Amino acid sequence: MTMLAIDWGFALLVTGMGMGVVFLLLIVLIWIIGLQTKIINGLTGSVKSASESHTVATTETHPTPHEQAAIAMAMHLYYNAHDEEPHVITIQEVEKRYSPWSSKIYSMRNTFIK
Amino acid sequence: MKQIKKSLFRLTAFLGLLITPFIAKAQEENLGESLSKFMNDTGFARLVDGNWWCLVMIAIACFLMYLAIVKKFEPLLLLPIAFGMLLTNLPGAGLYHPELFEGGHIHWPDFVDANNVGLLDYIYLGVKLGIYPCVIFIGVGAMTDFGPLLANPKSFLLGAAAQIGIFATFLGALVLGFNYAEAGSIGIIGGADGPTAIYLTSKLAPNLLGPIAVAAYSYMALVPVIQPPIMRMLTTQKEREIVMKQLRKVSKTEKIIFPIVVTVFVSLLLPSAAPLIGCLMLGNLMRESGVVERLSKTVQNELMNITTIFLGISVGATTTASAFLNYQTLAILVIGIIAFSLGSAGGVLLAKFMNLFLKNKINPLIGSAGVSAVPMAARVSQTVGQEANPGNFLLMHAMGPNVAGVIGSAVAAGILLSFLG
Numbered sequence: 001m002t003m004l005a006i007d008w009g010f011a012l013l014v015t016g017m018g019m020g021v022v023f024l025l026l027i028v029l030i031w032i033i034g035l036q037t038k039i040i041n042g043l044t045g046s047v048k049s050a051s052e053s054h055t056v057a058t059t060e061t062h063p064t065p066h067e068q069a070a071i072a073m074a075m076h077l078y079y080n081a082h083d084e085e086p087h088v089i090t091i092q093e094v095e096k097r098y099s100p101w102s103s104k105i106y107s108m109r110n111t112f113i114k
Numbered sequence: 115m116k117q118i119k120k121s122l123f124r125l126t127a128f129l130g131l132l133i134t135p136f137i138a139k140a141q142e143e144n145l146g147e148s149l150s151k152f153m154n155d156t157g158f159a160r161l162v163d164g165n166w167w168c169l170v171m172i173a174i175a176c177f178l179m180y181l182a183i184v185k186k187f188e189p190l191l192l193l194p195i196a197f198g199m200l201l202t203n204l205p206g207a208g209l210y211h212p213e214l215f216e217g218g219h220i221h222w223p224d225f226v227d228a229n230n231v232g233l234l235d236y237i238y239l240g241v242k243l244g245i246y247p248c249v250i251f252i253g254v255g256a257m258t259d260f261g262p263l264l265a266n267p268k269s270f271l272l273g274a275a276a277q278i279g280i281f282a283t284f285l286g287a288l289v290l291g292f293n294y295a296e297a298g299s300i301g302i303i304g305g306a307d308g309p310t311a312i313y314l315t316s317k318l319a320p321n322l323l324g325p326i327a328v329a330a331y332s333y334m335a336l337v338p339v340i341q342p343p344i345m346r347m348l349t350t351q352k353e354r355e356i357v358m359k360q361l362r363k364v365s366k367t368e369k370i371i372f373p374i375v376v377t378v379f380v381s382l383l384l385p386s387a388a389p390l391i392g393c394l395m396l397g398n399l400m401r402e403s404g405v406v407e408r409l410s411k412t413v414q415n416e417l418m419n420i421t422t423i424f425l426g427i428s429v430g431a432t433t434t435a436s437a438f439l440n441y442q443t444l445a446i447l448v449i450g451i452i453a454f455s456l457g458s459a460g461g462v463l464l465a466k467f468m469n470l471f472l473k474n475k476i477n478p479l480i481g482s483a484g485v486s487a488v489p490m491a492a493r494v495s496q497t498v499g500q501e502a503n504p505g506n507f508l509l510m511h512a513m514g515p516n517v518a519g520v521i522g523s524a525v526a527a528g529i530l531l532s533f534l535g
Contacts (some may be wrong), residue, residue, distance in 0.1 A: 006288050017282040018529045021512075022277050025383060025525055026270040026518065032375055033267045033368075040367050065360045069507035073496075 118170055122193040143416035160205035167435040173439070175430075178328070187335035191426045193306065195328065198430020199438075203232060208511050210234040210431040215242060232454050234431040237424050241316050241323070246425040247309035248393040253418030254309070254520065255373070255397025256410050258488065262514040265361035268468070268476070273518025275464035276484025277526045279304025279457025283449055284530075290445050295319045299531040300446055303330045304453030304486035305523030306337070308392060312429060314527040318534055323434030325443040329450035337490045338497075340451065342400050345498050348462045349478050354502035355470075356477040358511045369402040380525065386535070388526025394524065458482040458491075461515060476511075486519030 063071065153159055161168060178196035182189040202210040209232035214221050220242055225231055238247045249260045263269050278302045287297035295318040303326060314321045333340065346354075373395035381388035384434040400410040461481030469475050479499050483491040492512035499508040 002201065010290055011285060011294070014298075014530070014533045015285055017533070018284075018526060019274075019278060020280050021384070021529050022522055022525050023271075023274045026274040026382065026522060029376065029379065029521075030267040030270050032379065033264060036371055037264075037368060040371070044365075044367075061220070066507065069510065072509070073507065110423060 121329040126369065132442070140186060157204055157206045157208065165205045166514040167248055168203045168205050170439060171433070172200060175200040175203065181332075183333075190422055191331050192335070194423055194426025195331065195433075198234065198427035199324075199433045200430075201395050201427070202431040203432055207233050210434070212434055212437065219360040223237075223481050234428060238431055240421075240424055241312065241428045242320070244316060244389065246428070248389050248419045249311035249424065250309045250418060250525075251390055251393040252400075253413045253421070254315045254488070255394040255399075256400055256401045256414045258394075258401075258517050258520070259513070260372055260398060260517055261364045261369060262361060262510050263517050264364045264372060266511070266514045269480075269514030270466065270518045272461045272465055272481045272484040272515035272519075273520075273522040274484075274488075275481065276461040276486075276515070276519050277305060278459045278460035279453045279455070279485070279520045280523070280526050280530075282456050283453035286452065287445075289450055290449065292442075292445075294426045294534050299326055300449055301453060302527055302530065303328075303333065303446075303450040304457040304485070304492070305366070305519070305526060306330070306334050306454060306457065306487040306521040307520060308334060309425075310486075310523050310527045313390060314427065314530060315532060320432075321437060322442065323429060324438055324447065325446045326450075327429040328433065329447050333450055333454045334487045334490070337485075337487045338494050340454055341494045342498050343492065344458050345462055345479055345482050345494075346453055348459060349466070351502060353466070353478050354477050354499060355506065357503065357506050358477055358480075359474050359506065361510055366402065366404075372397065373399040373402065375468035376521065380521075380528075381475055384528040384532065386532040387525050390524040390527060391521065394520065421447045435455060436510055454485065461485065461519075477506070479506055480508055480515055481513040484515040484519045484522070486516065486523050488520060489513065491519075492516040 116345075138311045175196045178192055178199065181187040182196060183191035202206065210394030211230065211232060214224050214231065214235055215238070220239070225235075282301075284297045284301035285305050287300040288294070292300060297313075299315040299319040299322055302314045305311065308327070308330050312323065312327055317325045319326075377388075377392050377395040380391045396411055397410075399414065400406050460476050463481070464484075465476055465478035465481035469478070477495075477499060480492075483489050483495045492509055492515075494510035496507070496509040499506045
């Protein structure tokens with residue numbers, strides 16, 4: 001009964017149109033980004049195609065992209081490992097604060113006042 | 115001085131002794147009545163008086179707090195949600211009144227009488243008016259680097275394919291007896307985007323806000339559990355080993371122009387998606403422009419954290435026993451996981467399909483990152499990829515579809531809103 005009560009024409013329209021619009025919109029964005037890259041590269045005087053010129057540029061960097069990725073991964077694992085460490089209390093320097101218990105004024109070793 | 119204090123004390127004691135019989139006499143008649151009224155007003159009495167289901171909700175709230183604190187399942191949101199759930203289900207506390215928002219509308223005249231309005235009612239207005247999800251999106255935008263997406267725009271397609279979970283689940287929810295608006299709200303769980311799910315549900319089916327938010331955030335926390343089996347099932351060992359070409363460097367100018375172009379284009383084509391996309395891109399422009407460092411830091415930290423607290427508590431507040439303990443919640447939890455799985459599978463399958471035509475093959479594992487659980491889905495791609503090939507670094511490649519998924523799910527929400535709203 002539930003199946004019959006649904007206007008499947010409308011439901012399929014929403015589904016089809018929905019997926020269609022999502023794809024269409026994002027495909028147009030791909031095109032826009034491509035165009036934007038070309039224009040920017042044109043303005044900055046790059047003759048080579050964006051992908052070619054940038055591939056060369058990135059492989060020449062030091063550390064190499066693969067090394068960068070390895071460093072990033074190592075850092076990620078390192079910090080994750082830190083999160084799981086037990087909270088061991090270590091010796092910590094603390095600033096000395098005034099307290100009547102530690103005050104020199106009330107010390108027993110003060111000189112006797114006549 | 116001591117003498118004065120002593121005299122004052124004696125005087126007070128004398129006066130106290132003098133007036134005590136009068137007070138006792140006055141109260142004697144009403145004492146029994148007052149005690150009885152007090153006892154009946156306590157939450158314990160209300161629990162006994164047919165509100166036992168509140169105990170079930172309190173138990174569920176405690177379980178969610180356990181998941182957040184001990185298991186660390188999206189604690190930033192699950193903890194406030196769980197506590198909001200606890201507060202709203204305390205009998206007699208009167209912190210949240212669903213009747214003020216009955217029928218999907220805010221009953222403003224009832225807000226005049228402050229005695230009938232609870233604290234959570236005021237906080238919930240931010241959800242109802244669609245403020246919190248948009249503010250959170252500003253923070254998300256400020257924390258997102260669209261560089262990997264700009265370097266490899268094909269990632270947009272993977273982000274789009276992962277949205278198939280939303281629309282497939284929409285149909286599934288209709289079959290299970292939900293109406294169009296409710297089905298659309300349930301479907302958005304497949305987008306794996308919490309603020310978008312809350313935004314759309316608060317507009318289309320506010321009665322389901324609690325279960326949908328809980329399902330969305332629970333499944334987002336379970337990304338590392340849900341996705342890997344699907345990814346392994348749909349790919350071969352050889353495909354998982356594919357090493358992708360290094361991404362090109364993206365200039366600052368490109369990164370600055372991108373949010374402006376996307377906002378204008380998407381908002382003109384789909385005005386209903388403008389609030390989400392606009393806020394996301396505003397945050398990103400703050401980050402990339404580099405001229406408003408203070409604002410960028412504020413939206414990434416303070417503003418986002420404050421809004422997260424309010425959003426979590428108010429979403430938790432909607433999970434009253436009557437709204438949560440029913441067949442619909444169970445159905446939402448089941449359909450939600452299907453939505454999530456379908457979204458992940460959609461991205462992987464499209465990546466495989468694209469490989470049929472591409473010269474530089476893409477690793478299909480990055481397709482599953484098209485669901486917008488940032489950055490967890492991308493991390494899962496990286497982990498599963500490294501299982502197959504320890505020298506493979508897919509993280510940055512997977513971030514492309516991942517952030518494309520954020521845009522994709524916001525667009526999908528806009529479409530559902532314009533069709534079903």
